[in-house]
Amino acid sequence: MAGTPAAPEPDRRIIAVLLADLKGYSQLPDQPRERLHLRTDEDTAPILRRYRTLTQKGTGDGVLVSFTDVRQAANCAFDLSTYYRDLDWHELEVPRLEVRIALHCGPATLHESKISGQPDLIGNAVIEAARTEPIVTPGEVWATDAFTTQLELRNQDERFAWDDLGEHELAREWGARRLYRLSRASGPSDGARRQDRVPAAPQWIQADLLAYAERMREEHSFINPSGIMQTERQVQVKMDDVFVPLHLTLREPEADIAWLLIEKERAAAGGGSGDFERDRPEEADLTAPYRFALRRSGQEQVPTAAIMPFEQALARHGQLVVLGEPGAGKTTLLRYLAYRHASALVDGSDEADGLGSPRFPIHVRLADYARAVEQESDELSLQLHILRRCQMRQIPLPEELLEGQLQRGNCIVLFDGLDEAGTPARRAEIAEQVEAFIRAYGGENVIIVSSRIASWRAGTQLVGDVTVATLAPLDDDGIARFLDGWCLAVEQQQRGPGTTTAQQAGEYAEAIKGALANNPGIRQLAANPLLLTILVLIQRREATLPEQRAALYDRIAETMIVNWRQRHVGELPFDQEEARMLLSHLGYRLHERRPDGMLTQDELVRLWAQRLAKDAGLPRPNVGIRSRAAELVQGVREHVGLLAERGEGLYGFSHRTFQEYFAGLEMIADSMAMVKHIRGKLHQPAWREPILLAVGRAAKSLGRATGDGLVSAIWHADSEYETIIHRDLLLALYCLSDMVEISSGLTQQLVDALAGLLLDTPNWRRYSSVPRIRTLLLTGQRALRSVGLPERLMARLEDVNESVRWSAAEALGRLGDGQAVPALMARLEDEDESDRRSAAEVLGWLGDGQAVPALMARLEDEDESDRRSAAEALGWLGDGQAVPALMARLEEKNQVVRWSAAEALWQLCETQDAEMEQAQHGHLLS
Structure with a gap:
């Protein structure tokens, strides 16, 4: 029976809970309590980081922490107890307080806190710990019978001891429970360096450990995009410099x-x-197969996901x-x-x-292990493989050292590339070996x-x-950090350190950031670290990234294909045009016939073999052509990066952008049929990007006359309802905004048509196109500014028609053209209220700081709508000098103005102090 999808099952599990509390904390005066709070928060954070905690939550005078392992919980308790015992209370000028720590193990539910957004805990396990902690003798660690039962099962090395305290009545009449006083039998904590809690290893083992660690540091200290075409000189960059x-x-x-x-x-x-x-x-x-599987399993609702830094996930x-x-x-x-x-x-x-x-x-490439199993024996263990690989590379790793570190729980074992471990059957076998390893040493x-x-x-x-x-994927901050680090590291390696080097690196990085900001499609590619690296290498090789998308995708594809050829010198001779031809044929076929974007390997080999046979003048592929097609498929899949395995035995382009690019190339492969192919797909949503890329590539490679012909063919396609929805004109304008090379005459005609659409078309006819026009103005800012559109719009700011003035002002704001600022500032003094309001709004969009004083002056205007629009614009501008004036508006009698000022201050609050934020909050509540 259909209905609302069921919510995901709550994350219930058995966990260990630690609750610590300082007895007497609440009786301290405010200042000593604040000093103690700040000091202990800072000091206990590294203690908690030693352990794999599930949740951490401050309780004012203590902390509530949860763990999956009772040993981790016990050792953390002892570390906290020792910390408070040894704290210099005299230096803090705080009377000595004793910590009470309670440990319990039981069922609880993990969920995301609606307040903090962090993982939080509810359930009986928390309540039992909270009812136990108040009766703990200060300075001691007590545990419930449930906790010690679990601890006993994991206490083979007799690291922990406990005294039976009998049954105690828990706080708040919760009932009676058997409790134990916990102690550490010997040795430091589980979270400390584990080699310190076992008998000292022989000196030669310790020497080998350091020698091994030195080799590991040396092997992994550089990021090297090996095989990717760079500059005349291959470079390596340090892990420290560029890792994001x-x-x-x-x-x-x-x-x-x-x-x-x-x-x-x-x-x-x-x-x-x-x-x-x-x-x-x-x-x-595209997603139908996966959604169908979810319907059958009753899991249609997206599971709650937690996004966190990798350090936090590992902890x-x-x-x-x-x-x-x-x-x-x-x-x-x-x-x-x-x-x-x-x-x-x-x-x-x-x-x-x-x-x-x-x-x-311990770093293990599972592809190497799979090959070793294939060549030697299915019985080859992972431990033996690790030892042999180290011997082959002359890395000191005695068996006693490896086994000792694993047994002590000292290791971080990194199994790289389970997907690369051979055939599906072999991967299943390798997965079983990894599972056995986890059971033995996990x-x-x-x-x-x-x-x-x-x-x-x-x-x-x-x-x-x-x-x-x-x-x-990398976010904007991650991309910026990578670009800054990479460009500086490469420049320092090639030029040496210095002011000029840093300046040059900064220019390289800013050039790429600018290209990403101006092109959402390229920004999407840059979220992948490999593709971002390729963009950087192209920029270094050519001094600047191509402005036109089709030209940039050409460079990316060229880099990947040349990388492929460099890896196969002497084995797989072919030229770039042949590779482009095959990939274009594949891109078009997938885009036209396969909504999921995937083919089986056999289908892909057959498709390319048919194309190779056709180019060779053969009616059908022979054995040699089929063999070559199979080699090409394998080479593309393994090394080029343009194709990827997207399911068991299913292949497609690694990013849909590449599929669209190569589909576009196929559309213009026959110069006599380009217009026919493009018009045949016109205004089909899935074909918009391939058409834009096809026109851009044709104009670049065949000349502006070809570009003029294709853009004109789009503009004058006479599509249905063109006079109302203007699809042909807007797609032609998108070609212009995509930096397609066309003549100045056609460019001017298109700008005239856009200006007419914006300013002279009656509202009812322009309305249906407004969303697409706004998108065009935002995405094509640079191109449209360069062909004189802002000047046309500024001239109409004085039009007698109010609708035209508003349309011109809005379009200028969408274009982000700063030269309009003086004219718009003058409009702030206009007699017409709507003109003043639109000018303020557009000045906010433009983000030009020179408008701040004029907008601040409007905050004192008698007209409340002017004060409101000025406040909103100042919030968008984000200039801190407006804060005092906006703060004054919080005293407004008019509620709408107060809220506009408060919202503007909220937009600015990240750069202001807590006093401003508190003042804002207080006025909102009044």
Whole structure:
């Protein structure tokens, strides 16, 4: 029976809870209490970071922490108890207080706090700990019988001891419970460096440990885009200089993979949130198989996902699977972890740069292990493979050292590329070996496995207590940090340090940031670290990124194809045009006939073999052509990066942008049929991008006359209802905004037509096109500004028709043209209220600081609508000098103006102090 999809099952599990409280804290005067609070918050944070906590929550005078492991909870309790015992209370000028710590183990539910957005805990486990803590003797650690029962099962090394205290009545008449006084039998905490709590290893073992760590640090200290065409000189950049902290998305594993695939397909298609069956019907086809599976399982509602920095995810989850698309940064993340832990061991640090206590790093490429199993024996264990690989590379790793570190729980084991471990059958075998390894050593060792999403979904999964996470795309801040670090590192390597070097690096980075800001399609590509790296390399090679999208995609494809050829010198001779031809044929076929964008490997080989046979003048492929097609498919899949496995035995382009680009190339492959192909797909939503890219590439390669012909053919296609919805004109204008090379005469005609549409068309006829016009003005700002549109619009700011004046002002704001600011500032003094309001609104959109004084003056205007529009515009401008004037408006009698000022201050509050924020809040409540 159909109905509202059921909400995801709550995350219920058995956990260990620690509740600590300082007896007498609430009786302290305000100042001593504040000093103590600040000091203990700062000091206890690194203690908590040593452990794999599920949740952490301050309780004012204490802390509530949850764990999956009772040993972790017990050791954390002792570390906190020791800290408060040894705290210099005299220095703090605070009377000595004793900490009471209660430990309990039981069922609880994890959920996201609606207030903080952080993981939080509810359930009996929390209540039992809260009722136990008040009766604990200050200075001691007490545990319930449920906790000690679990601890006894894990106390084989007799690290912990406890005294039976008998039954006690819990606080608030909760009932009686048997309690125990817990103590540490010997040795430091579980979270401390584990080699310190076992008998000292022989000196030669310690020497080998340091030698091994030094080699690991050396091997993983550089990021090297090997094989990718760079400049005349191959460069390496240091991991420290360019690694960008990544984020992981975690959610419940049952529906995880299907939803990941849905989101992946929608992102590839350029989709966003909302009802995609209604808003983007082509996406419904892409995701139909996954949505059908979810309907059958009753999991149609998207599971709640938590996005967190990878350091936080690692602190909470000891066994983690990291999924990601090709080029998403899976291998780099694992190498970074190996590098950081190795560096901390070599340097003798107590912490691996925010990653907790240093661990013994073991990095294993599962593709190497699969080959070794194939060549040697199915019985080859992972441990033996690790030892042999180290011997081959002359890395000191005695068996006693490896086994000792694993047994002590000191290791971070990094299994890289489960998806690359051979055939599906072989991958299943390797997965079983990894599972066995986790069962044997997963208690206190951290184990991370990486895989592509498609391979994981297809069945190569791990069974057991592992958490599945997905690498999130780079956000704007991550992209900017990568660009700044990469450009500076490369310049310093090639030029040496210095002011000029830093200046040149900054110019390179800003040039790429500007290109991304001006082109949403390129920005989408840059969210993938591999593609972002390629953009950087192209910019270095050519001094600037091509402004036209089609030209930039040409360079990206060229870089990837040349990389392919460099890896296959002497084995697979072909030229770039042949590769483009085959990829174009594939892109067009997928875009036209396969909404899901996928073919099986056999279908792909057959498709390319038929095309190769046709070009060779053969009626059908022979054995040699089929063999060559198979080699080409394998080469593209493994090395080019343009194609990716998107399901078991299913292949498609790694990003939908590449499919659209190559489909566009196929549309113009026959110069005599270009217009026919383009008009045949005109105004089909899925073909808009291929058409724009096709026109751009044709104009670039065949000349402006060709560009004129294609753009004119679009403009004058005489599509149905053109006089009302203007689809032909707007698509031709999109070609102009896409920097397609056309003649100045045609450019001027298009600008005239757009100006007429904006200013001279009656409202009722322009209305249906308004959303597309606004999008055009925003996305084509640079191109439309360069062809004189702002001047045309400014001239109409004085038009006698109010509607025309408003349309001209709005269009100028959408274009973001600063030369309109003086004219718009003058309009703030206009007699017409609507003109003043529109001028203020547009000045806010433009973001030009020279308008701030004029807008601040309007805050004193007698007309309340002027005060309101000025406040709103100042909020959009984001200039801190407006804060005092906006604060004064919080005393307004008019509620609408007060709210406008408050909203503007809220937009500015990130750069202001807490006093302003508190004042704003107080006036809102009054």
